[in-house]
Amino acid sequence: MADQLNCTVLGAGLMGRLLAHSLATQGHRVQVHEASGPDGTGAAARVAASMLAPLAESAITETPVVNMGHYSLSRWPELIAQLPEPVFFQQLGTLMLWHRQDAQQARMLVDKLHINSQSMPSQTRPQTVDGELLQTLEPELLGKFQQGLFLPGEGQLDNRQLLAGLLASLQQQHARIHWNSPMSMEELTRQTSSDTDWVFDCRGLGAREDWSHLRGVRGEVIRLHAPEVHITRPVRLVHPRYPLYIAPKPDHVYVIGATEIESDDKTEASVRSTLELLSAAYSLHSGFAEARILEINTQLRPTLKNNLPGIRRLATRCLQINGLYRHGFLIAPAMLDAILGLMNDDTSLSDRFTLIQAN
Ligand SMILES: Cc1cc2nc3c(=O)[nH]c(=O)nc-3n(C[C@H](O)[C@H](O)[C@H](O)COP(=O)(O)OP(=O)(O)OC[C@H]3O[C@@H](n4cnc5c(N)ncnc54)[C@H](O)[C@@H]3O)c2cc1C
Structure with missing residues (x-):
């Protein structure tokens, strides 16, 4: 390594932890300020389903995000391999299903995904799901559903194992982490000593005072323990209000999500949303009837x-x-x-993904 730099990272959610880990792994001296504690309770990252689904998301997002998603799918295994603790990661694809009453809406979505997939790697072309393919992919769902769409190659990981693994790496590399230490840019500038080389602000919604367009998008999500259910890959259910999904985690834990509401309200989940999420799960698989509700969470997605x-x-x-x-x-x-490219004046990736914004 050419220079050992002193780096300060604000926020130990997803982006802050991943960046701090990578900087420490490169041999830099890293300190982190996090407003809450080590378990990520202040972070959107803690409640996320952590699906890695570029084609499925192409229905609602733009090309740079889809391209970043493809790029990241091959990078995650390398990054996870650097961690001192195991992190669940798999690429078994995404299954999209719909009930008969939602068939018209599903048809529009299927057409869109077929068109979008034309510009993507050929191994990710969507496949029409009939009874035979469903029997192979998710046999327990046969009977309730006869048709769907399979998006091969898409992935998922365990968000909480990832947050814990990144933290273990930071501790192993003696990064200085200041928990319960909310920091503003102003205060940081006052405190920063002359030997600080780089500052990275990864505070998510905590940076709202600095970004006039930053807003929260409310998401409600439920964690279930369902020993009677054996679903192996994320299943998305076409729904008239928002795309619902069931994302399996290790040990028969399933994340049922998520609402998507334009609101900064982080209070508890509403009865309506909870009913909709649980009904969706039960409509998919009757084994969810005896599942145990582990958590019902609300978080805000930091959105520009x-x-x-x-x-x-x-x-x-x-x-x-x-x-x-x-x-x-x-x-x-x-x-x-x-970001690592920008530290070396290499703008190729930030240009390719059109990431740089004016102040
Ligand atoms: C319900 C839900 C489901 C999701 N599902 C998926 C999914 O399936 N796939 C996917 O790719 N993404 C998903 N996401 C999105 C993903 O979780 C977020 O995009 C991601 O967590 C944002 O990362 P971040 O580091 O910018 O912010 P966060 O993860 O929110 O972390 C920000 C951190 O900064 C800290 N902080 C705030 N203010 C300060 C301060 N003043 N000083 C110091 N620290 C501060 C916070 O405490 C927090 O720890 C989901 C999100 C939600 C809410």
């Missing part, structure tokens, strides 16, 4: 204009990274490599 992520350069060696919206896990490795 046009729902696209952005990087701003506040000063020569101060970057603000935000707007990961509902795509943090999908795109974080691409964001990371773009």
Whole structure:
């Protein structure tokens, strides 16, 4: 390594932890300020389903995010391999299903995904699901559903194992982590000693005072323990109000999500949303009837204009990274490599993913 730099990272959610880990792994001295504690309770990252589904998301997002998603799918295994603790990661694809009454809406979605897939790698072309393919993919869902769409190659990981693994790496590399230490850019500037080389602001919604367009998009999500259910890959259910999904985690834990509401309200989940999420799960598989509700959570997705992520350069060696919206896990490795590039004046990735925003 050419120079050992002193790096300060604000926020130990998804982006802050991943960046701090990578900087420490490169041999830099890293300190982190996090407003809450080590278990990520202040972070959107803690409640996320952490699906890595670029084609499925192409229905609602733009090309740079889809491209970042493809890039990141191959980077995650490399990043996870660096961690001292195992992190569940798989690429068994995404299954999209719909009930008969939603068939018309599903047809529009299927057409869109077929068109979008034309510009993607050929191994990810969507496949029409009939009874035979469903029997192979998810036999327990046969009977309730006769048709669907399979998106091969899409992935998922365990968000909480990832947050814990990144933390273990930081501790192993003696990074200085200040928990329960909310920090503003102003205060940091006052405190920063002359030997600080780089500052990275990864505070998610905590950076709202600095980004006039930063807003929260409310998401409600439920964690179930369902020993009677054997679903192996994320299943998305076409729904008239928002795309619902069931994302399996290890040990028969399933994340049922998520609402998508334009609101900064982080209070508890509503009865209506809870009923809709649980009904969706039960309509998919009757084994969810005896599932146990582990958690019902609400979090806000940090979102910028046009729902696209952005990087701003506040000063020569101060970057603000935000707007990961509902795509943090999908795109974080691409964001990371773009940031590491910028540290070496290499703008190729930030240009390719159109990440740089004006101050
Ligand atoms: C319900 C739900 C489901 C989701 N599902 C998926 C999914 O399936 N796939 C996917 O790719 N993405 C998903 N996401 C999105 C993903 O979780 C976010 O995009 C991602 O967590 C954003 O990362 P971040 O690091 O920018 O912010 P966060 O993860 O929110 O972390 C920000 C951190 O900064 C800290 N902080 C705040 N203020 C301060 C301060 N003043 N000083 C110091 N620290 C501060 C916070 O405490 C927090 O720890 C989902 C999100 C939600 C809410």
